[in-house]
Amino acid sequence: MAEHPAYPVGLRLTGRRVVVLGGGQVAQRRLPALIAAGADVLLVSPGATPSVEAMADAGEIAWRRRPYAEGDLADAWYALIATSDPEANARASAEAEAHRVWCVRSDDAEAATAWTPATGTSEGVTVAVLTTSARGRDPRHTAAIRDAVVEGLRDGTLVAPHHRTRTTGVALVGGGPGDPDLITVRGRRLLAEADVVIADRLGPRDLLAELPPHVEVIDAAKIPYGRFMAQEAINNALIEHAKQGKTVVRLKGGDPYVFGRGMEELQALAEAGIPCTVVPGISSSISVPGAAGIPVTHRGVAHEFTVVSGHVAPDDERSLVDWPSLAKLTGTLVVLMGVDKIGKIAETLIAHGKPADTPVALVQEGTTAAQRRVDATLATVAEAVRTEDVKPPAVIVIGEVVTVGPSAQA
CATH class of the missing domain: 3.30.160 (Double Stranded RNA Binding Domain)
Known part of the structure; x- marks a missing residue:
């Protein structure tokens, strides 16, 4: 007799008994989905992997710490048989058949009455x-x-295509440090569904080429000391397009809330009654050093890292940074937007006790094809910026972690 194909179906297991026999790797992979489905999971196994044991300790599953015994499948709606004992698996499978319980066999698919897709x-x-x-x-x-x-x-x-009306509004999407592969999965999906994209210069620009022709792209590039789109104009553009019933993505570099003015945009949208979704992004403060071989923390070297903005100098009355306190920290200091102010920053840190020979690395265009790294010390970093012609965007890392990785330069 020709074999018939399996009939696909979605099981609604909320509150229904599911029995899992065996607490090994198969159970470790399958249990999270069963728990997420709301199943009343009973694990029967003498032992379990640490991850499975943690699920039991957290109360997500019940655990009988013994081998399979006749009657364990009573009242079950679904069973997963995954022990290392073939004879026990066969007996459990027979019990499942007798009680009309759909049964998955990890050791013998042909003997199972159900398959896990x-x-x-x-x-x-x-x-x-x-x-x-x-x-x-x-x-x-x-x-x-x-x-x-x-x-x-x-x-x-x-x-x-969506055949039901989409919920219009704005998504503030953190695009990551520049490499288009480093945007989050959710961010990339929302970008693909957008009608309008308002993009920063530091966002992953390569992704804009993937957008369909009907998508309107608005350049909100903030080129340092050049033309820029005022924040109020950006807020107004977000509101106006959303009110026209369009799905709008505000594509930002890094994370929307790490020196990205994301909260200012969210507040403006809230005041206008526009629904807004915030999608976190990978911040350049940790990803760019990592791409250059620099860990911002390292055992025995740095137990903390601090991220500050360097867009205003330490002696500028607008500065909110407590530079004297930062000079006393032993961990890593990451400075964003500070290329042109690094000389004054270095002088201030040294003046308040930071050793002049503290290692410094400047990573320009991090995670992109144009990435390059320039190493210096606090005493030499200002000159290094000039002689090496370091340009923004660049992430500046100050601390002993600069010398830890294999990419560290002499």
Whole structure:
């Protein structure tokens, strides 16, 4: 008799008993989804991996610390059999069949009455991929198909039109330090769904080339000491386009709330009654040093790191930074937007006790193809900026961590 294909279905397991036999790696992979589905999970196993044990300790699952015994599947709606004992697996499978409990076998797919598909999620949609028969099962191929579909949905390369009205509004998206691959999955998906994108110069510009032709891109580039779009104008543009019923993405470099004026934009939108979503981004304060081989913390070297803005000099009355206190810290100091002020910053730190030979690294255009690193000390950094022609954007790292990584220069 020709084998029939499996019938795909979504199980609603909230409050329903699910029995898992075996506390090893299979259970560790499958339990989180069962817990997320709201299932009443009973684990039967003499032992478990530390991760599975933590789920039991947290009360997410019940755990009977013994081998499988006849009757363990009583009142179960679904069972996952994943012990290392083939004989116990066979007995449990027979019990499941007798009680009409759908049963997954990790050791023998042909003996199972249910299969676990390769699954992934994207914005409320679950993608589940099954092979058509037990004999032709190829888990790696199935997972690869799943990954391709989910990735396409997440990054916008696989676009499915919405047939229900979308909720219009604004998304403040942190684009990360510059490399387009470092934007978050959610940020990239929202960008793919946008009608209007208001983009900063420091955002991942390469992503703009992927936008469909109908998307309006507004340049909000803030070139240092050159033309700029005033913050009030940016706020007004966000509000005006959202009020026209458009989906607007404010694409910012790094994270919206790390020297990104994200809260100013959120407040303006709230006052105008515009719904707003904030998508965090990878801050250049940690990602750019990392890309240059510099850990901002390192055991035995730095137990803390401090991030400050250097856009105003220490002697400027507008400065809110307590530079004398920073000079006394033993950890890492990361300065953003401080290339042209680094000379005065270094002088101030030295004047308040920071050793003049403290290592300094300047990482220009971090995470992009144009990235370069210039090393110096507090005593020499101002001259290094001039002789090496360091230009913004550049992240400045001050501290002993500069000499830790394999990329450190003599």
